[in-house]
Amino acid sequence: MRRNLWIRITCPILILILLLIIFWNWDWFIPVVEARASAETGRPVSIQHLHVTLGRTIIIRADGITIANPKGFPAEDPPLAQIPELRVEVAALHYLRHQQLELPVIALEQPVISLRQTGAETNYTLKLAASPSSSTPPKLGVLLIHGGQASVKLPSYKADFNLAIETRPAPADSKLFTGGEIVVTVKGTYANAPITGDFTGGALLSLRDAATPYPVALHLQNGTTMVKLAGTLNDPAHFAGAHLKLSFSGQNMANLYALTGVPIPDTPPFSLTGTAVYQDKAFRLQDFTGHVGSSDLEGTIAEAPGEPRRQITARLTSKRVDLTDLAGFLGGTPGNKNTPGQNAATKAKLAKAADSSKLLPSTPINLPKLNEVDVDLRYKGEHIINKGVPLDDLVAHLVVKDGRVTVDPLNFAVGTGTIASAIDLTPDKNVLHAKANIDFRRLQLSRIVGSTTGFAGNGTVGGSAWISGTGNSMAAILGHGDGHASLFLQHGGDISALLVDLVGLQGGPAILSALGVPNKTPIECLISDVSLKDGQMNTNAFLVATKESNILGKGTANLDTETLNLHMWTEATHFSIGNLSTPINIGGTLKHPSIMPAPGPLAARVGSAVGLGVLFPPLAIIPTIRLGLGDKNACEDTLAKLHK
Template sequence: MQSTRNILLAVFLPSILLAAALIWATTRPAIMTPITERVTSLVTGHETRIGSAWLRWNDGPVYAIREIDIADRLQASTIDLRPNWFGFLPGITMVRSVNADSGTVIIERTGGGSMSTNYERYIDQVSLTGIDVVIRRASATTRFRIVDGSGSLRGGTLSLDAVAGDGRVYFRGDGKLTIVETIEGDVTVEGDNLATVAEALGIAAPDVPPFTLNGRLAVNSDNWDLTGISGEIGDSDIGGGLTIYFEEPRPLIEAELTSETLDFDDLGVIIGLPSANEDGAELNEAQEAANTKYQQSDRFIPDASIDFSRLSVVDADVSYSAANVIDAPFSISAFNLGLTIEESLLTIEDFTANMVDGQMSLSGTVNAREQPARSDLAGTFSNLDLEEIVPDRMARGKIEGRLDLALTGSDFRTAFGNANGSVTFWAEDARLAAVPVEAAGLDLGEAVVTLAGQDRDDPVYVEAPCLVASLDIADGIGTASPIVADTEDSVVLAKGTVNLRDETLNLDVEADAKDFSWGTLMGDINIGGKWRDPSISVDASGGAAQALFAGLLGTLASPLAALPFFETGDGEDVPCQSLLRRARSGSSE
C-alpha cells in the first residue's frame, strides 16, 4: 500500500507542480508575450507585435493582451479574451468572449466569395468599444467606427452603434456568419448630410439636408439590401428600398424611392438654390454654402458645381417619385424621375413634372467622361397654365413648349454660358392683359381708358390667337426668332437677344395697332438689364419729334396738336399658322 502511494505521488506530484508552473508562467508577461506573438502569427499568417500578454483571473481566467498589431488585420490597445476549455472540439469556438477597446479591424474582401472573416471561427461573443472597421473590396472600401457593439459573431443578437462619415448608425439584429453568411436586422441611419455617410461606405450620394432613415438591413456576401425604408430628408418624407451590389469595377446602387410629400427647397442644396429647414432647424454645411452663394449673387442661374467625381465611383439605377410637391417654382405639384449612371455617364431616362393641368418632361445625358462635362437635354412642355407662369395675372390660357440644349461645363453657369440649341413656346387662343398690350405699342389713350374701367383683381384681357416665343441659342446667346403676340388689337413683335452668359436682356419691342387709337407714340420699347432686375426704356427720338411737331401745330390750332398722337390702325395679322407650325416642329426655317 505504501509503495502504491509513493508511486502515485511520484507520478502526479510532478504533474501538479508542472501545471502550477505553467499557470504561474501564463501570468508572467515576460514569458507569455513572445509566445502569444508567435502563436498568433502562425494562426493568422500575418506578422504580429504585442506590447504585453498574460493570464489573469476575474470570475474565471481572462487572457489580457495589450497593444496588439496583427499586420494589415487588427490593431487594438486592449483585448481581454475568455477562453473556452472545450474549444478543441469541432464546432466550438476557442474563445468564449472578447472585449476589445480602441483599435482597428481590417476585413479583406478583395477576392469576393464567402463573407466569413475567420474571426467567427475562433470567437463567439464580442464586446467592442471605439473600434474602426475597414472592409476592403476590389471596387470600394467601407469605413465606419463602432462606438459600442456587443453580441455574437456566430448567432444571436448583434447590436452596433457606429459612426460613418458625419452620420450615426444604430443596428439591432442577428449575426450568423458561419451558417447563412448574413447579418440582418433593424437599422437607423441619421446625420447632417447623406453624402458623407455614402462616402464612408465606399459609394456616392448627393448632398442633402439633415436626415433620418429607418429600415431592415441585410448584409450579405456580395450586397447590402435595405428594405422598408421610412424617414425624413429635410422636411420631406422618404420611403422605398435600395440594394448596393459590391461589384467590379464599381459598386452598383439599385433604388426605388418615393415621397408622399416633397418640400422642393430640400433640393436646393443639390442645385444651388436656397433652402430652409422646418421650424428653423440648423442647416448643414452644404446648405449654408449654397444659401450664402445664392444670397451674394445677383444672378438667376445658380452658382453651383456638379461633383462629377461622385459619378466615377458608383453605377446606379434609380427611380424616384413624389406624389405631392410643395414650395416649388412654376406650381410643380408632383414629379417622377428615372436615371442611370454607368461609367460616369448619367442618363436621365425620364423626368416628368406635373404643373397644375400641365406637364413638363425632360430626358438627356450628362457625360462626365469628358472634361469639361457635356450635357444634352431635350424636353417638352404641355398644357402649362400661363396664369401660373406669368406674374400679376398678365396672361391666361395654355401654352406648349420644347427645348433642345447642348451644354458644356462642370457648373451650371459655365454650362449655360456655352449652350447651343433652341427653346420655343407657343399658344393658341391665349388671352393677354389689355393694359400691357396697349402699352407695348404706347397706345396710351386706350391703355388709360382700359385701366380706368377695370378691377385690378379682375383685369381686362384681349384675345391672342397666336403667341410664339422662340430663341435660337449659340454659344450662350439666345436670339429671338421671333417673339410674336398677335392680338385682336395689336401685333407685338420682340427682337434681340437673351444672354445666358451674363444673364442680360436686349430686346426691342415693336407694336402695330389694328384699331384706330388715340395717344400712340411713334417709338419703340427696349427691355434690357439683368434678368433679376430688368429695365424698360422708350426710344425717345420718335416721341421727341412728335412733341416738336405737335408744338408747331399747336401754334396754329390747339385741336391739331393731337394729330401726331393718332394712329390709323393699319396693322396686319401675322402669318400665325406658319409660325405655330414652325414652333411645333422645332424648325428655325
C-alpha cells in the first residue's frame, strides 16, 4: 500500500524532471539577459539564442548578439556591434570556494564593430552603469577574438577606414610579447589621406594587470607621414604611464597635426627619432635627434594638460641650420631645390613658388590653430650654413598664449655685430595685428658681403626698423602696413665691389659710369632712411658719400603690388662739366627689379637732377646713427660737412 503511494507520488515528479530536461530551452532566459545587458551599456541589446553547458566549467554561448545605435542615427546605418557568437567559460568550483567569479575564457567569433558619427554625436560613446564599490571584480583569463572587423566613418576626422582584429599566440622568439598578442591592421583614409598600418599589443586581458607593463608596437603610414613606436604602457587600463621608442618621418611636419592635434608650420621633409615618455599626465618626447630639410634638429618637446588648452614646451637646437627650412614660420614655402628627401609633389610646390612673380609670402596664417595650444619654444641654430647669407647663428624664443604669438628675441649674430628683433602677432577675428622691431648693431661689412665673393671692406653697418600692420599673411601685413627704417654704413670700401657683392648689381661698373663715379672710389658713408604708410614705402633720405661726389636717391616701393619706382643721381662735391651724370631709374618688382639710365638728353638729365633737389639727410638722424654705428662714426662727420 505504502509502496504504491510512493510510486504514485515520485513517478510524476520524475516524469516532470525528465520532460524538463528534454524540453528545457535556455532561450527562455534571453529577455532577462537582454534587459541586464541593455541596462549595463545604455543601448538596446538583442540576442538570438542562448546555450548553457553545465559542468565543473560552465560554458555559456550567446548567438546573434546586436548592440544597437542610439536614437537619432539613420536606420540604414549598421548597428554599433554585431557578434555572431560569444562564448564565456565560468569556473563554477572557484566561485563556490572563493565567492569570486572566474572567467577562464572569453571568445568572440567574427565580431563586427561599426563606429559612426551623425553631426556632433557618435554611436560609440556608451553610458555604462556604475558598478557597486563593494563588488569584487571577476577574475579574467584569456580573451580570444577570431576574424574581428571594425568599420570607422567619422566625417569630423575625415576618416573612412577598416580594421582587421585577431588574437594569436605570441611567437616563440618574441621578447616583447610573451603571453599572447592582439594584432590590428588598418586600411583606408584618415584626414583625407591614405592610411595603412599594423598594431601589435599584448594579451588583451593583461590590460587589467596594473603591475605588469603592457607591450605595444605600431607601424603607421598616413599620407606621406610614417610613425613607428615600440615599448610598454604602465597600467594601460588607466593609462598611468608609457615608455616608447618613437620615430616619425614625412614630407611636412604640418601633416602631424592630424595625428597629434599639435599645430606645426610647414616644413621640408623630416625624420626624427627619440624616446616618448608619459608620466604624471604629461607627455614628453626627449633626447630626439634627426633632420628637418638640410638642418639637423635635436632636443625635447613636452606636452601637458592645461586649461583652457594644452601646454607645449620645446627646447630645440640645430648644430647646422638652413634658413630656407624655416620659411614655413613666415608663411613661405620651406626648403629649396637641393633639400634632401623631397617627393614629386614637394618639388612641384617649390617650383611653383619659385615661378611666382611675388616675393612676399602670401600663404594665410591658420588662425584657429593658434588657439588650440599654448607654446613655449626656445630654439638655437648654432651655425647657419646658407651660402650668400652673412648670418652666423640664430637664437629665438617663441611663445603662443591665448592665440597671441610673440617672438622675443629673434636674434642673429653677424660677426661681432647683432641683428636683434622682436615680433608680436595678436589675433583679431580673421586677421592678425603684427608689430616688429629690428635693430642692426655694428654689423661688420666684411662679414656681410664676404659671404659672396670675398669682399674685404672694413666698414660697419647699423640701423633700426619697425613695422605695424594687419592681415592674414605676411604679404597682407606688409602690403597695408606702416613703419620706418634707417640703415647706415661707414667706411664701405670699394664702391664698385660693394654694388656687386652687397646689392647684387653685376652691371655695377656701368651704373657707376652713368652716375659719374669712378669704379674704385671708396665709400665714406651710406645713409638710407625710409618710411612706410599703408604699404607705400617712401624714401626720406638716401646718400652714398665719397670724397669725389654724393650719390642721392628718392622714390617709392609699393609693398602691396610689390612694384618699385626709385631714382638715383650724383651731386659732385666740386662741380665741373666732367661731373655731369646720368640719373638711374630702378623699376620692376621686388623679385625682379630692373635698373637702367633715365632717358632724355643731357640737359634734361641735369635739369631733372636739380629739380629733384639735393636731399641731404637731416641732422636729426644723428642719434639713430650713433645707436647703430657707435659714438664716433664717419656718417656723423659726413652729415656735419654737408650741412655747413
